[in-house]
Amino acid sequence: MSSPSSVDYLRDEKLTQETRDLISSLPSEKGWLVSKIYQFQGCWHTEALLQGILTCQKHFEAKDSDIILVNNPKSGTTWLKSLVFALINRHKFPVSSGKHPLLVTNPHLLVPFLEGVYYESPDFDFSVLPFPRLMNTHMSHLSLPESVKNSSCKIVYCCRNPKDMFVSLWHFGKKLAPQETADYPIEKAVEAFCQGKFIGGPFWDHVLEYWYASLENPNKVLFVTYEELKKQTEVEVKRIAEFIGCGFTEEEEVREIVKLCSFESLSKLEVNRQGKLPNGIETNAFFRKGEVGGWSDTLSESLAEVIDRTTEDKFGGSGLRFSC
Template sequence: MSSSPSAVPDYLGDEDLTQETRDLISSLPREKGWLVSQMYQFQGRWHTQALLQGLMECQKRFEAKDSDIILVTNPKSGTTWLKALVFALITRHKFPVSSGDHPLLVTNPHLLVPFLEGVYYESPDFDFSKLSFPRLMNTHIPLLSLPETVKSSSCKIVYCCRNPKDMFVSLWHFGKKLAPEETADYPIEKAVEAFCQGKFIGGPFWDHVLEYWYASLENPNKVLFVTYEELKKQTGDTIKRIAEFLGCGFIGEEEVSGIVKLCSFESFLGCGFVGEEEERGIVKLCSFESLSSLEVNREGKLPNGMETKAFFRKGDVGGWGDTLSESLAEKIDRTIEEKFQGSGLIFSR
């Protein structure tokens, strides 16, 4: 499925690059990607030129606070869902999940939780001190490249990892929606080869994941490592882990149940039902008919130009089989087994 050029977000372009960024990228290794015509290697990772500028601005300007919560993912690894879950957790007293006017029911999660490098590219003077306490943000920035104040502070990092085959397939389809001209003549076999070489936005996948995996083992009070598959299969237990890690654990099971229902993937897509104990307004608003009729989900766009509907495709665990051939899946499996050998982190086939 292709989209109009207006759906392509600002940070896939190059219209607002500073001279400093242009000078830097002229000296960096570059590769053609399937989302952008060129991506650049900086500090061992691959970035679009716009997000590279955002990353550098973030490194220079961002001042972390001990109370900050930073959500980290690879692209297409449950970012939208993780934002919604944690937003619901830390604001549940201000915005009870049983209310009929919860922000998540009328606002895309990406508008509630700022994307660090995206904000610093689009609005480099953005004042993060104005965010509500505790400040909640997300990023795709590798651990190595995080601002020094993030590393030295006591802020909390929640890292969500997804099975690489599912992540790749989600990114592949995401690219077809956002940049159809770039992906039209880019065969999936070539994209898998690039992925297995670590040459994709945010890649290499294994370096990004393993840095945070080892950090979670070395400093479990600062970094919590969860998987998308855990969130799907054991949503309640995983939410409890996140809540306890953030110091906002639950008192009763009823509160956990409410957030699980509100933030289920099915509710986001509008194709599931919430419990009878929830307010009648939530049942109506989260129905497929209601959500699909809302302008914010049907025709809405983020300030960067991205259509909000682009963030929801299937969200399946193991859904890669609809897109990857057996040989391509095996190629990814062999690469991952080699790269993660001895780490203790295992991905199911």
């Protein structure tokens, strides 16, 4: 049983008997944010998100025109949602109009989180979403619904340096579940992270599945890194736009979208500074620093080396490299 929490994904009140039966047979570990996390199809999940994944796998029907954004938690989700939402809606909602939805609505309310929606509202009708449908998920490639794998829908995968991702997750956890994380030392968290035992983990397997999928089918899976997105935002945004079939003709449009969706712009908006999402997460929890290399403020050199060694070991021979 999870400890009390105001965040839906850390609770277990809505679990079906089918999920409870499955959970009883799965490997479990003490989690950072919840009493236990459970291993399913190679990844670790909370009870709530596991149920969302199961329901999604059973009921989600992908369309060829769908765009699905994927990443590990705390790897640029908010930014990626904002950028791609603005991209595909730039004629419907011109940035220059001053009336863009992103100015008054948190990005997580504009781009539904598949397993989250299926946990909170298992009968939600995804066919009502505007065309083209834009969604996101933290599911591994292995766990994606078969309809996603078999359709021609586009997958944009964003990967972040594991040290920055870990530190972002560490601070996010302290906001979401202060009681659970209070007595959980960072040294133990780094050890669990490197073993893959955290919500959505293992980081390494998740990344490599999509990395290899992007090499095997580049027309279906686009692999981008948070670091390149920060370094040359306009170049990467144009690459994403071409991939999803809405390339630019005007450079000014690119610059406007990049500016609108920047950390500096979004983090100052009232909608992202106050209030909560329906799932109980405070909107300001999604905006901490958004930096590249910010891990150095939290990780000691020795802990950073532990993550670096694991990265070299896990990604050796894959051709995947990280800056910072």
